[in-house]
Amino acid sequence: MTHKMFYEDAYLKQLKTTIVAMEPAEGQWQLITAETIFYPQGGGQPGDQGWLLTEDGRRIEITNTRYSADRQHIVHYLNGTSIAGLAAGTCVTLELNWARRHRLMRMHTAMHLMCSIIPAPVTGGGVSELQSRCEFDVQTSDWDKEQLTRQLNELVQAALPVSISYITEQQLDDNPELVRTMSVQPPRGLGDIRMIRVGEGIDYQPCGGTHVANTAEIGQIRIASIKSKGKQNKRFNIELED
Structure with a gap:
């Protein structure tokens, strides 16, 4: 292995x-x-x-x-x-290619911040250097890009620590609410489940990706667009400012 x-x-x-x-x-x-x-x-x-x-x-x-x-x-x-x-x-x-990897790390952690400000199940997502997408199981169209951007940047500027820990598969089974994604479950049978925690009470969920160590490292970010992708599915596209 x-x-x-x-x-x-x-x-x-x-x-x-x-x-x-x-x-x-x-x-x-x-x-x-x-x-x-x-x-x-x-x-x-x-x-x-x-x-x-x-x-x-x-x-x-x-x-x-x-x-x-x-x-x-x-x-x-x-x-x-x-x-x-x-x-x-x-x-x-x-x-x-560190410049590329670091942008992906910043983007991935920013997507976890999105999960903290939109309290709904995650229907999909994709990390990219230039623009990343988060999709949520929400019906309302009453979302303000500028307000969400302010909320995201407040969490970035709060310089929240990002830490990694592990739980057993049984612990995950006992706490199914930890899994935010509707269609994708953490892989089983490969050992303990890797968890990502952002700050205290901001975001805590299974994740196998790479992340920055502190939200301040993300830098300025913005919501580029909000699109409907089905009756009850909204896509939020996010971009780094630099």
Whole structure:
């Protein structure tokens, strides 16, 4: 099983590790390492991108990162054919596209703030660098973009700590209200459930994504648009100001 270093420290930008396996598939080379700092696509958050640095000075682009079919490993997709000398046991360095990852972290934490100001079940969501979306099971159309933007930025400026903890699957079963998403449940059978807490009483729910350590790190944010996506489904699009 790939060791998820991004769960221990989401701010790691480089990591020396060892290749476990690599094979061609889908027109690209797929690489598995013993550990990784690359987040795999899932939970509405895109897979990380970056570079594979070899000991002989090559810099190979990593275009995407996903879980293997059995979710036991994390697969890095390489762009390029210059893989001579790379094989199981080879030492390499993983380097994140940190500017992209950090924007995704800021966006993902901002989406949790959205959950705190709209007290309704979550019907969908997607994290993106430029614009992210949160969808809620709400019927009313009486939402004010400017008011919601002010509320979001008040939570950002409050510099609330963002922390990670774990509960057992049984604890989650005993407290089903912790799951805000209607269509997606936390994966079972893989160990304890990872929880994200924002401040005290602001937001607390299962989440496997990467987050900033404090809401102040998000920076200014705004509600770009509010759209109806069904009779009782509203999409709130959010953007970072920088």
